[in-house]
Amino acid sequence: MYKVHYFGGYGAAEPIRLLLAHAKQPFENVDYTQESLAEAKKGDTLEFKQLPVLEVEGKFYAQSHAILRLLGHKLNYYPTDHNQAFLVDSLLDSFKDFVAVYAKASWAQDEEEKKKLFAAFFETTFPNWCAVIEKRLIANSSQKYIVGNSQTIGDFILCTFGFSMVFNEANPGKAPLQEAIAKFPVFSAYLEAQREENKEYLSTRRVSPW
Ligand SMILES: N[C@@H](CCC(=O)N[C@@H](CS)C(=O)NCC(=O)O)C(=O)O
Incomplete structure (x- = not known):
């Protein structure tokens, strides 16, 4: 257990x-x-x-x-192929960077500073990161998974982003994230496919805003 x-x-x-x-x-x-x-x-x-x-x-x-x-x-969610493992690892590293920028904006105490940090996040950090994911999905053999033809830990990271932050009804900050991700059709379709892949857990997990 x-x-x-x-x-x-x-x-x-x-x-x-x-x-x-x-x-x-x-x-x-x-x-x-x-x-x-x-x-x-x-x-x-x-x-x-x-x-x-x-x-x-x-x-x-x-x-x-x-x-x-x-x-x-x-x-069996970590690729044995070195190049695929690299893709998973670099995705995980990039996710940490990306979340740190979002967290810094969310936790900013000064309202002006918060506005500035969120503006930079939505103008630069978010579209740049989504563009990389979109490109990687297009280059991958399957658009259902981020690396290779089966579920990896890279998918669980992207699902957490998708289903805890963007498509989480309980998250009060979801609207601008949803609006921004809609510009990436392959990434959006991927998240839909992942919703299906993880539907059992997603339908029974507890509700949380974050
Ligand atoms: N590098 C660590 C970071 C862990 C981390 O920042 N944990 C936070 C919650 S998300 C925490 O424990 N905060 C409470 C504290 O540091 O007192 C990891 O990825 O596990």
């Missing part, structure tokens, strides 16, 4: 949950609040004092992308 330690929302734990659900591996969520996280930081289970952490048979694994790779190797 896997245990996913995280807050009550989707966030950085969601690609891990999507993967486990897709692989039909039962898992349990161990939810934290800021208070219980502060308490947990005093112990040894959170190696970097951060979440998410995956617990497997009493062992605790930290760092979300390393956890995805671990599960990817174990459950």
Whole structure:
């Protein structure tokens, strides 16, 4: 039994949950609040004092992308071909950069600064990143998957972006993201195909705005 330690929302734990659900591996969520996280930081289970952490048979694994790779190797969602593995890895790295820009804008306290950061995100960061994904999908042998002809951890990352941020009814910031992604037809169709691929989990998971 896997245990996913995280807050009550989707966030950085969601690609891990999507993967486990897709692989039909039962898992349990161990939810934290800021208070219980502060308490947990005093112990040894959170190696970097951060979440998410995956617990497997009493062992605790930290760092979300390393956890995805671990599960990817174990459950066949990480390509054995080096070039395909590179494409997956560079996608994961780019996702971190992209989310950091969005998070910086979301958390900005000063309203003017927030406006400026979001404007830059929607004018540059977002279309540039989507254009890369669009191009990669067109170049791939299948437009249903981001790399190769089967589900990889790259798809779970893109699904998290698609279904936690863009097409999440509970996300108050979804409208400009939806408007911007509509300009990328192959990426949009890919997300529809992925909705089908992950429909069981997506229809039963809890509702969260993030
Ligand atoms: N590189 C880490 C980053 C983890 C991270 O930033 N976790 C945040 C939540 S998404 C956290 O634990 N924040 C609470 C804290 O640092 O006190 C990963 O990908 O797992």
